[in-house]
Amino acid sequence: MDPEPRREQLLNAADRVIQREGPGASMNAIAAEAGITKPILYRHFGDRNGLVRALTERHTGGLLAAVRAALAEPLERRDRVEHVLDTYLAGIEARPQVYRLLTHPEPGDPSGAGHALAPALRQIAEEITRAVADQLDLGADRELLAEAWGRAITGMVLAAGDWWLDSRPCSRTRMVQALADLLWGRLAAAADLPTAVLPAGPAPEPAD
Amino acid sequence: MDPEPRREQLLNAADRVIQREGPGASMNAIAAEAGITKPILYRHFGDRNGLVRALTERHTGGLLAAVRAALAEPLERRDRVEHVLDTYLAGIEARPQVYRLLTHPEPGDPSGAGHALAPALRQIAEEITRAVADQLDLGADRELLAEAWGRAITGMVLAAGDWWLDSRPCSRTRMVQALADLLWGRLAAAADLPTAVLPAGPAPEPAD
DNA sequence: ACCGGGGTGTTACCACCGGTAACATCGTCG
DNA sequence: CGACGATGTTACCGGTGGTAACACCCCGGT
Numbered sequence: 001m002d003p004e005p006r007r008e009q010l011l012n013a014a015d016r017v018i019q020r021e022g023p024g025a026s027m028n029a030i031a032a033e034a035g036i037t038k039p040i041l042y043r044h045f046g047d048r049n050g051l052v053r054a055l056t057e058r059h060t061g062g063l064l065a066a067v068r069a070a071l072a073e074p075l076e077r078r079d080r081v082e083h084v085l086d087t088y089l090a091g092i093e094a095r096p097q098v099y100r101l102l103t104h105p106e107p108g109d110p111s112g113a114g115h116a117l118a119p120a121l122r123q124i125a126e127e128i129t130r131a132v133a134d135q136l137d138l139g140a141d142r143e144l145l146a147e148a149w150g151r152a153i154t155g156m157v158l159a160a161g162d163w164w165l166d167s168r169p170c171s172r173t174r175m176v177q178a179l180a181d182l183l184w185g186r187l188a189a190a191a192d193l194p195t196a197v198l199p200a201g202p203a204p205e206p207a208d
Numbered sequence: 209m210d211p212e213p214r215r216e217q218l219l220n221a222a223d224r225v226i227q228r229e230g231p232g233a234s235m236n237a238i239a240a241e242a243g244i245t246k247p248i249l250y251r252h253f254g255d256r257n258g259l260v261r262a263l264t265e266r267h268t269g270g271l272l273a274a275v276r277a278a279l280a281e282p283l284e285r286r287d288r289v290e291h292v293l294d295t296y297l298a299g300i301e302a303r304p305q306v307y308r309l310l311t312h313p314e315p316g317d318p319s320g321a322g323h324a325l326a327p328a329l330r331q332i333a334e335e336i337t338r339a340v341a342d343q344l345d346l347g348a349d350r351e352l353l354a355e356a357w358g359r360a361i362t363g364m365v366l367a368a369g370d371w372w373l374d375s376r377p378c379s380r381t382r383m384v385q386a387l388a389d390l391l392w393g394r395l396a397a398a399a400d401l402p403t404a405v406l407p408a409g410p411a412p413e414p415a416d
Numbered sequence: 417a418c419c420g421g422g423g424t425g426t427t428a429c430c431a432c433c434g435g436t437a438a439c440a441t442c443g444t445c446g
Numbered sequence: 447c448g449a450c451g452a453t454g455t456t457a458c459c460g461g462t463g464g465t466a467a468c469a470c471c472c473c474g475g476t
Contacts, residue, residue, distance in 0.1 A: 006453090027434065037455065041435075048434065078396065125367075137399040143387070144378055148386040149395065152368040159333075159363020160356055170352055178349070185393020188285065189356065192346040206286040215422090235463065245426065247465075256463065 007044055009056075010034050014055055027051075052185045053119075060120040061100075063091040067124055071131045081183060085157065085176045088124075092161050093172065099165075103158060125154040153183070214348070215252055215281050222263055227305045235259075240411075261327075262390065263301050267307075268328040271299040271354065275332055279339045291393060294386045296332075309374075333362040 008147030013034035017025050027048060031038045045051040070087040073080055092099040103118060132138075138145045157179065164175050221242035225233050229371055235256060253259040278295040299339050300307040322355045337358030340346075346353045365387065 026432080029434090036435085036453085039456095040454070041341020043453085069422065077400075082396075082413070105386060132395070135400065136395070138394075141382075143384070144385050145389070146384065148368055148371070148376065149390050151371040152364045152390055155370075156360040156364035159366065160360040162363075163356070163359040169355065174349075175356065178353050179360060181353070182357050182360055182391070183393070184396045185348075185391070187289075187340070187344070188392045192285075192343065234461080236461085244424085246463085248425070253425090378470065 010044055011058060014051060017056070022097065023100050027163065032111065045068055051119055056118075059095060059125075063088070064120065064123055064127075068127050071127055077182065078184065082176050082180050085179050088157055088162055089164065089172050089175060096165055103162065121154050121158060125150040128153055141160055156182075179207060209366075217251055218249065219263055219266060222259060226263070230305065255363040264328055267303060268331075271296070272328065272331055272335075274299060276381070279335055286388065286392065289353060290384050290388050293387050294380065295363055297369055297372065297380050299336050300373055304373055310315055329362050335360055346360060364390075 003090050014025075021029060021203060027041055029037050031041050031050070034041075041051065066087045070084040071080070073083055074084060081118045084116045103114040103121070127139075127150075128140055132149055133142055133146035136142075160175070160179055163170075164170075169175075172180075216297075222233075222238045225238050225241040229237060235246050235249055238250050240341055242249075250381060253262055274295045275292060278292040279288070281291055283291060290345070335358075337354045341350055341354035342353075344350075368383070368387055372378075372380075377383075
């Protein structure tokens with residue numbers, strides 16, 4: 001039961017340096033921040049992935065629990081969805097740097113599949129899948145739809161949240177509304193703009 | 209006019225080795241595949257990012273153009289959305305390896321912002337934003353909604369497409385339907401399952 | 417005919433990365 | 447006391463992205 005505090009301490013140091021230097025901070029830098037040298041880090045966490053995993057688990061634990069709780073909230077459906085969205089956005093808002101770790105997991109991944117969703121996000125996706133599959137009547141395709149939607153919604157909120165966090169175009173509440181509206185079919189329900197018929201002129205994009 | 213062919217040739221080599229070894233293939237490996245050594249690569253593309261950028265641009269050009277065309281198709285809205293989704297999925301289905309490059313852009317990025325959407329995806333997001341903003345009557349929040357939705361939809365399709373590509377749970381057509389249904393508010397419209405959520409309820413039902 | 421320049425190519429090197437081996441130093445417990 | 451297990455160190459390995467310096471070879475100009 002002793003090694004726990006030291007480990008926490010090292011994680012705190014890693015946290016600090018990642019906060020400062022972004023992800024991709026070197027093990028050397030982390031060790032230096034902790035006032036020690038590399039091999040100790042490697043003794044505690046087997047390799048870099050171990051460190052990152054421990055770090056993300058620590059930080060995503062709360063977020064995941066919060067999202068799970070939000071999903072279980074006995075609200076009307078729309079309110080519940082908004083609550084979940086708000087919970088997620090509030091979570092990433094609180095710790096932007098570390099959240100990056102979440103999205104940008106392991107660069108040198110030699111394993112076959114390079115999934116777009118980091119493990120932590122994947123857990124959230126599974127929560128959503130479960131909630132959808134358990135609570136909604138979606139007919140024969142229930143399982144498939146739930147799983148696809150779980151991934152889809154997670155990815156949607158990830159990308160939208162990233163953008164929002166980066167450019168802060170509006171308040172969190174407004175952003176929640178925008179996403180909930182999208183999920184609520186407002187894209188389908190909106191009226192056409194009269195200016196419709198496409199001009200024949202090709203609008204080439206400006207090269208960067 | 210001269211330097212083009214050699215450059216293309218190098219890109220082909222890079223393509224081959226990335227196809228074989230996945231992204232993260234070393235410059236040495238790429239150079240070896242091309243039958244040459246590193247410095248030549250660095251002469252043609254300034255650094256690794258340059259190479260990757262050139263590579264992705266080459267491969268995403270077609271996809272981006274296809275998506276753009278699909279967005280401009282004069283179909284009914286739902287059909288157009290399905291067409292766009294299908295176009296994207298077909299695109300990533302055709303070249304899974306290179307598509308990975310697309311999602312997993314630059315590992316060792318020291319720059320402040322680590323955006324979740326790679327540049328190519330961002331372009332698609334902008335296309336969607338433009339299409340939504342130009343064609344839909346969304347009231348005062350038009351700009352904000354369009355931009356948020358552009359990102360959100362792109363992220364959604366990215367994550368869902370990645371999952372679909374990886375586990376192939378259904379046909380492409382079915383996947384398109386699932387995503388279009390989500391966008392069409394089926395999540396909101398679906399009926400509750402009777403086994404629902406009565407957490408604090410006095411209901412005499414413990415089983416699950 | 418000679419020379420010069422640009423593209424092509426090389427070897428050798430740099431700093432740094434993740435990761436490891438080997439050794440030193442404590443406190444503690446039998 | 448001695449053994450042991452953490453804690454810590456220095457020094458090293460192979461590999462990476464990236465660069466410098468040098469060699470070649472062809473082609474065009476005066």
